[in-house]
Amino acid sequence: MHGVAMDSQPLVSVVIATYNMGQYLPEAVNSVLGQNWDNLEVIVIDDGSKDDTQSRMAVFNRDNRVRYFQTENQGQPRAKNRGLKEARGDFIAFCDADDIWHPNKLTIQLPHFTDSTVGVVYSEVSYIDEHGETVDKPQPYDRHSGKVTNHLIIKNFIPFGTAVIRRACLEKNGYFDENLPMGIDWDLWLRYSVDWKFQYAPEKTYIYRIWSGQMSKNYRGRYDNAFLILNKFIDCYPEVLPKRMVARAWADMYVSRGMAIASAERTFKEPLRDVLNGLKADSLYWPAWRSLAKLMLGRV
Missing domain, CATH: 3.90.550.10 (Spore Coat Polysaccharide Biosynthesis Protein SpsA; Chain A)
Structure with missing residues (x-):
């Protein structure tokens, strides 16, 4: 090459x-x-x-x-x-x-x-x-x-x-x-x-x-696909990522989805479940703690 x-x-x-x-x-x-x-x-x-x-x-x-x-x-x-x-x-x-x-x-x-x-x-x-x-x-x-x-x-x-x-x-x-x-x-x-x-x-x-006729702002669909892609990559290349990076990736995915839903739909229960799943994946991921605080204080 x-x-x-x-x-x-x-x-x-x-x-x-x-x-x-x-x-x-x-x-x-x-x-x-x-x-x-x-x-x-x-x-x-x-x-x-x-x-x-x-x-x-x-x-x-x-x-x-x-x-x-x-x-x-x-x-x-x-x-x-x-x-x-x-x-x-x-x-x-x-x-x-x-x-x-x-x-x-x-x-x-x-x-x-x-x-x-x-x-x-x-x-x-x-x-x-x-x-x-x-x-x-x-x-x-x-x-x-x-x-x-x-x-x-x-x-x-x-x-x-x-x-x-x-x-x-x-x-x-x-x-x-x-x-x-x-x-x-x-x-x-x-x-x-x-x-x-x-x-x-x-x-x-x-x-x-940036204009109104672009692909839909379908954030739920986007995250459904992102979960699929992350799963697929980890399955196909199990040796490529250190375990801590896999944990961090899942943590970020859950937290990002939770906060997107909280922001768009002004709901609490489903985002809280996502953020807690994120912390379960990686308890040291500080953006998850920050997101949890925002949710609890109603500052999304």
């Missing part, structure tokens, strides 16, 4: 899976085509859109860097996997159809792959609203580089659209899990983290759009 000589500009395949995002999709595609990195292709997988996506994509018909595929509606994991299977590049990146890349994204991130043990390079994000106006949003997570499994098992700190991956990650550790409706990126990163280093580039290379 060799590092990458960046003066040669290896091909980067950019996968955009889209569903009814005609109003934003051309801007996403143009932001990728506007890179100061010439050797790239854009693979748009239209997952059964019912809007004007097809007619809006017509402007790219003569650009041989853009490949547009229409499929039946099969859901996000299958659409993304179709894009990955069409990709020809040694490196693969992602852009959500309602988001935008900075023009220097690839020139910032690709040089980090000169280390042949790095499988994923990700970066920082900025935010806009549905009208393209800047939104100030605090960054809730610490970012990590190197062997990140111990950090990743607690929080998915990688903004999905910022990630660029080595093709070898797909070949060695697989594609998105099509049985998961949500959380597919966390599942993928956990698997990749077993064999690859991750590298964080602190520059903001990706603009994330």
Whole structure:
């Protein structure tokens, strides 16, 4: 396995899976085509859109860097996997159809792959609203580089659209899990983290759009999936994590779900049960004690 000589500009395949995002999709595609990195292709997988996506994509018909595929509606994991299977590049990146890349994204991130043990390079994000106006949003997570499994098992700190991956990650550790409706990126990163280093580039290379038409704010569904993903990873890779990290991961999962429910639904009993389960998993996990105090004092 060799590092990458960046003066040669290896091909980067950019996968955009889209569903009814005609109003934003051309801007996403143009932001990728506007890179100061010439050797790239854009693979748009239209997952059964019912809007004007097809007619809006017509402007790219003569650009041989853009490949547009229409499929039946099969859901996000299958659409993304179709894009990955069409990709020809040694490196693969992602852009959500309602988001935008900075023009220097690839020139910032690709040089980090000169280390042949790095499988994923990700970066920082900025935010806009549905009208393209800047939104100030605090960054809730610490970012990590190197062997990140111990950090990743607690929080998915990688903004999905910022990630660029080595093709070898797909070949060695697989594609998105099509049985998961949500959380597919966390599942993928956990698997990749077993064999690859991750590298964080602190520059903001990706603009994330916050707007009303995004995937549902279904926090209960999100946590149901997160429990599944955590279980699956621990079952498949029992030797990777020290026991204390497994305990901490379960503690954080219960506490996070409990506090999300308490905050959204203003209930007490179910969140209390979750927080106590968290403390049962790891009695030394101080955020669980802090959450318990907040619950008891009614300060959620």
